[in-house]
Amino acid sequence: MTAPVQDFLVQARIVARDLRHRGLIQRALGKYEVARDRKQAAFGSWQSARQAAAETKWDAINHLDQYLDQFAQRLEARGTKVHWASNGAQAREIILGIIKSKGAKSIIKSKAMTAEEIHLNDAMEQAGYEVVESDLGEFIVQLRHEPPYHIVFPAMHLTRDEISDLFQRKLGSAPTNEPEELTMIARRALREKYLTADIGITGANFAIAETGMISITENEGNARLTAALPKTMITLLGIEKVLPELADLALFLPMLATAGAGQTMTGYNTMYGGPRQPGECDGPKEFHVVLLDNRRTELLADPEQRDALHCIRCGACLNVCPIFRNVGGHTYGTTYSGPVGSVITPHLRGLQDWKHLSASSSLCGACTEACPVKIDLHHHLLHNRRNAATGKPSVLERLAYHAFAFVANRPALWLFGKEVARLFQPLHVFVKGSYLDPARPWTATRDTPEMAPESFKEWWRNRR
Amino acid sequence: MVEEPPMTEREKILGRIREALTVDAPHPGTHGGHEPAFHFKGRPVQVAQPWLPPDGSTLEEQVARFRTASTELKTDFHFVESAEAAAAVLARIRDAGHWRRVATHNGELTTTATAALGLPVLTVDGGYDVNALEACDAGITECDALVAQTGSVVVNSRNAGGRALSVLPPHHVVLARREQMVGDLTAAFALIKQRYGADYPSMISFITGPSRTGDIERILVLGAHGPKQLTVICH
Ligand code: SF4
Numbered sequence: 001m002t003a004p005v006q007d008f009l010v011q012a013r014i015v016a017r018d019l020r021h022r023g024l025i026q027r028a029l030g031k032y033e034v035a036r037d038r039k040q041a042a043f044g045s046w047q048s049a050r051q052a053a054a055e056t057k058w059d060a061i062n063h064l065d066q067y068l069d070q071f072a073q074r075l076e077a078r079g080t081k082v083h084w085a086s087n088g089a090q091a092r093e094i095i096l097g098i099i100k101s102k103g104a105k106s107i108i109k110s111k112a113m114t115a116e117e118i119h120l121n122d123a124m125e126q127a128g129y130e131v132v133e134s135d136l137g138e139f140i141v142q143l144r145h146e147p148p149y150h151i152v153f154p155a156m157h158l159t160r161d162e163i164s165d166l167f168q169r170k171l172g173s174a175p176t177n178e179p180e181e182l183t184m185i186a187r188r189a190l191r192e193k194y195l196t197a198d199i200g201i202t203g204a205n206f207a208i209a210e211t212g213m214i215s216i217t218e219n220e221g222n223a224r225l226t227a228a229l230p231k232t233m234i235t236l237l238g239i240e241k242v243l244p245e246l247a248d249l250a251l252f253l254p255m256l257a258t259a260g261a262g263q264t265m266t267g268y269n270t271m272y273g274g275p276r277q278p279g280e281c282d283g284p285k286e287f288h289v290v291l292l293d294n295r296r297t298e299l300l301a302d303p304e305q306r307d308a309l310h311c312i313r314c315g316a317c318l319n320v321c322p323i324f325r326n327v328g329g330h331t332y333g334t335t336y337s338g339p340v341g342s343v344i345t346p347h348l349r350g351l352q353d354w355k356h357l358s359a360s361s362s363l364c365g366a367c368t369e370a371c372p373v374k375i376d377l378h379h380h381l382l383h384n385r386r387n388a389a390t391g392k393p394s395v396l397e398r399l400a401y402h403a404f405a406f407v408a409n410r411p412a413l414w415l416f417g418k419e420v421a422r423l424f425q426p427l428h429v430f431v432k433g434s435y436l437d438p439a440r441p442w443t444a445t446r447d448t449p450e451m452a453p454e455s456f457k458e459w460w461r462n463r464r
Numbered sequence: 465m466v467e468e469p470p471m472t473e474r475e476k477i478l479g480r481i482r483e484a485l486t487v488d489a490p491h492p493g494t495h496g497g498h499e500p501a502f503h504f505k506g507r508p509v510q511v512a513q514p515w516l517p518p519d520g521s522t523l524e525e526q527v528a529r530f531r532t533a534s535t536e537l538k539t540d541f542h543f544v545e546s547a548e549a550a551a552a553v554l555a556r557i558r559d560a561g562h563w564r565r566v567a568t569h570n571g572e573l574t575t576t577a578t579a580a581l582g583l584p585v586l587t588v589d590g591g592y593d594v595n596a597l598e599a600c601d602a603g604i605t606e607c608d609a610l611v612a613q614t615g616s617v618v619v620n621s622r623n624a625g626g627r628a629l630s631v632l633p634p635h636h637v638v639l640a641r642r643e644q645m646v647g648d649l650t651a652a653f654a655l656i657k658q659r660y661g662a663d664y665p666s667m668i669s670f671i672t673g674p675s676r677t678g679d680i681e682r683i684l685v686l687g688a689h690g691p692k693q694l695t696v697i698c699h
Contacts, residue, residue, distance in 0.1 A: 028682040045515040052508035052515065054492035062489060065481045072474070078666075084473040136688055137679035155679050163680055179680040183688055190689065195594055211664060221631045221675035221690020227667070228627035229594060239477065244507075246657065250649035251509045253670070254516060254614060264517065264533055265614040267676055268631075268690070270669040277666045281569070281588050282626035287666075293477050301484035307492065374492045 004333055005356040011331035021157060021328060028156055029319050035262025036316075042264070043254075053255055054374035057310035060209075060242045064300065067209035067242045068291070074212020078274035080287045088118030091292050095120065095201070095234055096127055098288055102232050104129065104198035108190075110216070110223035111135040112203025113151055113313060114236045114292055117335045117348075120201075132193045134222035136186050143170045149329040151336060152260050152315035157328060190222070200226035200284065204237040205312065206252060210245040212273055214289065217256055219267035227272060233284040235272070238292050240309040246271070252312065259372040260314035299347045305380050308343050310373040317367035317377055323360045332357065339367035343380045346388075355388035422451050509650070519613045519647030526612035526645050527698075533615030537673030538686060540695040543642075547573075550639065550699040551580055554604075557695060558583070561635060563601040567592075569625030571606045573639040578604055588625045594632075603633035603691070607640050608668075609655055610698065613648035616672040617696060618656070622665035630671065631690040640698040 015021055040046040060067055072082040085091035099107065107129055115121065121142070124131045133142040137154035141147065143166055148154030155163070160177050167173045173185045202223050204214035214235050216223045227233050243252065249269070257263040276283035300306055318324045318338030329337045334345045334354070342357035358381045361367075367377040393401075407413050425448075431437045433444045454462070504511065520526040527543050534541050542553045558566075558581055567586040568578045578585045586596055597603075605624040607617050617638050621627050630636050646652050649670075656668060675690030686692050 024681070031682055042517045043515060044518065049512055049515040051493065052504070052512040055504050055508045058489070058492055062485060065478050065485065068481070069478065084477050086473055086476060090473065134689065135679070136677045140679065153679065153682070156682070158680075160680055179683045180685050182680055183677055183685040187687065187689060191598070194689075195598065213664070213668075219675070220677050220688035222688070224627070224631040224669065225689055228631065239481075245509070247650065247653040248507075248509050250653050251512050251516065253649060261678070264536070265616055265670070265672040267537075267673055268669060268671055269616075270667060272667050273664050274666045277621070280621050280626055280666060281591055282628050283621060283666055291477070293480070297477065297480035297484055300481060301487070303487045303489040306489040310492075 004353050007333050008327075008331055008356060008360070011333075012327040015328040015331055016326045020159075022326075024157065024159060025325055025328070028153070029325060032262055032319055036258060037262075039258040039262050039264060043258070046258075049251065049255060050372055050374050053251055053372055054307075054310065056243065056248050056251065057312075057373050058307070060244055061240060061300070061306060061309050063244075064239065064242060067244060068207075068239055070209040071207050071212055071242060072289075072291070074209070075274065075289055076212075078212065078277070080212075080274050080289055083288060083290045084293075085290055086293045088292075088294055091118050091236060091290055091294070092120060092123045094290055095236065096123060098232065098234060099124070099127075099129060099199055102198060104232070106130045106193065106197045107132070107199045107201060108193050108197035108226050108230060109133050109138075109201040110203070110218065110226040111138050111154075112201065112236055113148075113335060114203055114238050115201065116147060117294065118236075118292070120236070132190065132197075134190055134193070134226055135218070135220060136183060136222075139186055139190065140166065143167075147330070147335070150315060150318060151313055151338075152318075157330070194225045194229050197226075197230045199232045199234065200230035201234045201236065202226055204235050204241055205256065206243050206249065207237060207241040208243055208246050208249070208271065211271075213246065213271040214241075215249060215269060215271045217253065217266045217269050219261075221268055224268050224270060227270070227284070228282060231284055232286045232288070233272075233275070234288045234290065236290045236292060238294070238296055240296055240311070255372045256312055256314050259316040259370065295348045299344060302347070304383060305343065305347070307373075307375050308340070308347075308377075308380060310375055311340050311344075312373060313340075314372055316370040316372065317375075320366040320370045322362055322364065322366070327360070332360070339377045339381070340375070343375075343377055343384065346384055351384070351388060355384065358382075358384035358388060418455065425451050513648070513650055516648065516650075517613050519651070521647070523642060523645060526647060527642075529612040530610055530615055530645065533613070534673065534696065535615075537615060538676070538694070539615060539673050540693065542695070542697045544697065544699045547576075547699055550697045551577060553697050554581065554637065554639075557635075557637065558602075561601060561693075563635075565600050566602045566604055567597050567600040567625075567629055567633060568604040569606075569623075569629060571623070571639075573606050573641070574604055577639055588629050594628070597628060597632050600633045602635040602637055603629045603631075604637045604639065605630050607638050607644065608659070609644050609646045609652050610640055610696065611646055611649055611652050611670070614670075614672055616649075616652075616670045617694075618652055619669050619671060620660075620665040621667035627667050630669070631675070634687065634691055635693045635695070636671070636674070636691040637695045637697065640696060642698055645698070 140155040206215040275287035565584040674694040677688035
């Protein structure tokens with residue numbers, strides 16, 4: 001067994017039994033589902049809109065070279081410096097290089113999953129810079145030295161009391177159990193940082209090829225401030241974020257809001273096409289865009305699963321996934337969790353270490369159904385399982401199947417076995433779930449069904 | 465480009481992409497040999513309009529939609545008959561919020577409206593002190609458009625006082641004219657393209673409701689980082 005799979009199993013066992021966690025997640029996601037359904041119903045046709053979004057992303061991804069080139073050229077034409085990074089190390093080096101050349105001290109950051117992916121904060125902190133996450137959820141998990149729990153709702157696993165305790169310890173604030181008061185504590189702490197930060201770092205939700213713009217979707221206004229006040233702005237994004245035209249956002253902005261959080265429209269959807277332009281009164285003097293590959297081109301090279309790059313990171317597939325809801329976001333041990341994380345992580349970080357994620361699905365298809373860009377998530381999980389199952393089954397497994405086939409092929413033996421089982425089942429309760437139980441892995445967390453008093457065959461015979 | 469080394473990272477990445485794309489991927493919905501329900505002629509977004517949330521064709525309908533969508537997101541929306549009535553609304557809000565100073569930018573609507581408030585005014589055009597802006601009780605801006613479909617206000621860095629004016633002060637007030645109401649996002653993007661296609665402002669923002677968060681137990685709190693209040697006064 002490899003380490004990631006062991007961690008997964010241990011964590012999953014703990015979290016799945018944690019009633020506090022269960023309550024929190026079910027409440028939050030229950031609310032989400034109601035809101036999302038209501039917003040989807042307001043669409044003329046949510047299903048047709050999904051098809052349109054999927055086709056648009058298909059066009060973008062299958063002409064990625066042209067669109068990326070166009071995107072970069074348009075940005076450069078208006079004074080933005082575009083950097084290209086093949087992997088995380090290069091991206092970190094580029095960003096640290098910019099920070100160093102500016103003689104910066106403090107950095108304010110708005111939410112960017114790509115930054116999590118390349119462990120940018122660790123790199124900046126190790127280099128001696130102060131980095132503050134400005135998104136409230138990210139700010140909370142940063143104070144806890146934890147990765148985000150969910151790609152859209154980073155602090156979803158915490159109660160207000162836990163957050164209050166955290167703020168008391170780290171910020172010296174007074175205890176409170178009002179979410180409003182807690183938010184204001186963070187607001188005050190962060191205002192200070194915006195006004196003094198030298199560099200603002202953001203992610204991006206979309207990259208518009210036609211006009212050379214990045215688009216950021218957020219509710220809090222923290223990205224707006226991050227992109228307004230510091231003198232230098234850096235945006236880190238994956239190469240798959242491309243959309244062909246500005247007008248495509250008319251489709252994608254409401255769909256992202258609806259699928260992601262059950263909103264008509266997210267609070268701030270902002271497009272940035274350069275540093276401060278002549279005649280504008282504020283904004284950064286320098287704008288750097290860092291395009292990250294980090295093995296996305298490997299996923300691109302697999303035509304079967306290429307559509308996983310259509311992902312707009314809305315989080316809908318996580319929200320509806322029975323596995324995610326039971327084991328929680330941290331159990332995955334990956335930057336991107338839930339169904340989409342299970343699909344792409346084996347590509348991005350190696351099939352051998354992460355193939356177990358393909359099994360973290362009930363194949364119910366809820367993810368595929370929820371995905372606004374129609375990624376075939378559960379088929380991909382199945383496909384990854386097939387790819388992972390290259391080796392021969394273990395001796396024990398083969399023996400078990402041979403034994404089963406042997407018995408199943410001999411009716412008399414089968415009948416005898418059934419009678420024995422019926423006789424002994426009442427005794428099973430004494431060993432159920434214990435180490436003496438031959439069916440322990442199954443019965444440890446499940447009830448054993450009572451054997452029927454007569455088999456179907458017997459019932460059929462008696463009925464005549 | 466001549467002085468660049470033979471193989472830049474840009475070329476490497478684009479090269480890998482081209483290599484990968486030599487094999488075609490199936491269109492969405494073709495899994496397992498099924499044909500998709502339909503093929504698009506032209507760009508999908510051009511035919512997608514009827515599938516999106518409704519817009520409204522007359523001004524009355526649009527105003528009604530804007531009201532529904534924006535008040536659901538806690539925008540304070542006023543649709544009034546005249547400039548005088550708009551000024552009266554603004555004065556009421558000034559009193560209710562105990563404003564002591566406001567910030568704005570030069571504009572057809574903003575200049576007269578803020579002058580009439582009788583308060584110290586910080587005008588951001590041509591540069592400003594961030595701490596002074598932070599200390600203002602409200603930021604008063606104009607906009608490009610109001611979007612009926614989503615209840616959004618469209619502002620940009622050139623005609624709405626830069627990037628910070630609409631997010632730094634605790635109250636954002638938008639002054640608009642009824643001609644600025646558009647049906648949906650498609651119309652808003654068409655307008656933006658027509659108006660700025662040759663030279664876009666460095667920032668274009670669709671603002672829908674005041675700043676908000678649900679990061680603590682998914683409970684809605686207004687004023688996470690940006691304004692706690694958003695008022696739209698349209699005449
Ligand atoms: S795979 Fe689809 S549902 Fe999941 S996060 Fe990406 S876009 Fe959303």
